[in-house]
Amino acid sequence: MMKANSIAVLADSCNDIPQELLDKYHIYTLPLMINYKNASYRDRVDITPEQVYERFQEEIPKTSLPLPETIADTFAKIKADGFDQVIVSAISSGLSGTCQAIRLLAEDIQDMQIVVIDTLNIAIASGFVALYAAEQIEAGLPFDEVVSKTQAAVKKSTILFGVGTLEYLMKGGRIGKVSGILGSALNIKPIISCNEEGIYDTVAKVRGRKQSIQKLIDMTREKLGQHKNYYLSICHGDAYEEMLVMKEQLKDLVTGAKIYAEGQISPVLGVHTGPGLLGVGIMVLED
Template identity: 80%
Template sequence: MQMNNNRIAVLADSCNDIPQELMDKYHIYTLPLMINYKNASYRDRVDITPEEVYARFQEEIPKTSLPLPEDIAAMFKKIKDDGFDRLIVSSISSGLSGTCQALKLVADGIEDMEIVVIDTLNIAIASGFIALYAAELIEKGFDFETVIQKTQAAVKNATILFGVASLEYLIKGGRIGKVSGILGSALNIKPIISCNDDGIYDTVAKVRGRKQSIQKMIELTREKLGDHKNYYLAVCHGDAYTEMLGMKEQLQDLVAGAKIYVEGQISPVLGVHTGPGLLGIGIMLLED
């Protein structure tokens, strides 16, 4: 792994949903969460793909778990051995997962590195954008303190919007948060879900039916971006590739203008909690 001059590394957990080519480009390390079936455990995105998780849903909906403390410690050691003594970690929301707390606990016990864990209060690529932003700042040569300060300040500028085909997986996984409209499924009411200021799932809009759900997400994205010219953008899916492409088609002008554009399938762990049929949009506003 190529080193940057000021010897700062970036680590993101696997639910940051950063595509491999961007991990490689920005030299971002990744730490997988775990997917646990009755008879075997798999590392998120390493030993199991989203497709495999969806295909097995009929026989078993697996559980998910945090990276083990020893795996976190081993990752920190690897980064140190690669020549980095300062590390910024982008973690998915503490309101949705114990990952952030686990990272902080292990980091507190490491004495030969400066490690700052950033609670992105977000999920999926909206968390990944924080890691990418930190990596861009490091590439520009900012010192450690400035990178931390700017990255921490950027947390409020990242947003995820998503809709699911069914709320049953969020309910089963205990991740329903403040999402109301559970009883709306009979009326085909589809909530648009985001993370609130506490990093917990909340409903930002309710619409009737799938088509309206997609249109509402696009409308909210355009509202959020307004006249901003400097932004990251992502479209993502969980076992709904064709619909994602249709959504992207309607966002072509924004895709073309994005400083970083990302598309793809969410991580297996996130797929467990949202089920097949997820569509989402990630946005991050940058300083103009």
């Protein structure tokens, strides 16, 4: 365990940080909830993404915030582990009440310094904010400096994703500004990102799945340009084979990434996006 009075990082489960990176950087996690008619599960703790996709035929569950007692218990555990300063990376307040729920609870904790950062993002684009904070802590920076640098890094993180169908975003009420393209069926596949308010917006429109994948690849290259210092992630929702195709196409960028992550998105994210998601997370840092 790290020394007393050092800084802990906490990320909610929709930061979507792979387990090996959570372990490597000692990042604590807070699970959101997945609720079926007859049972509730903690995101990635009691239920896997695969189980959620398998059950879609019978029931599409609802999702909810981390339970208040879970938030309180998590801070108590962090305190017991010897930390009195915490940086929390929370998914966009424009997509979830998670950020607000953690903030409200943190206000009542007197003996810890807790800063909750609204990443205005989702999935690994939020996770990169947590990982960035962890890297600053490892570099030995003081708390205030870690906080200010991490807050500045929020706007350097981007998510780009395409979905198999928009119906899950619509059902979950998370469609944001993407709804403008619903009228134009014709197999239009939007590439979706989070805008400055942290809500979903269309950043490109293409026709068909193949073009959608190619557009994600092109936009990733465009975004990274000549940068040498960046984090990169390629993720999927029940679309593993296609994710591997994308990874192969982006092999040089994968190799060059300071932090690279890949894998299946969390169950909660899967509920809202449905099977067939392919996404890329990018954080561009100073070279």
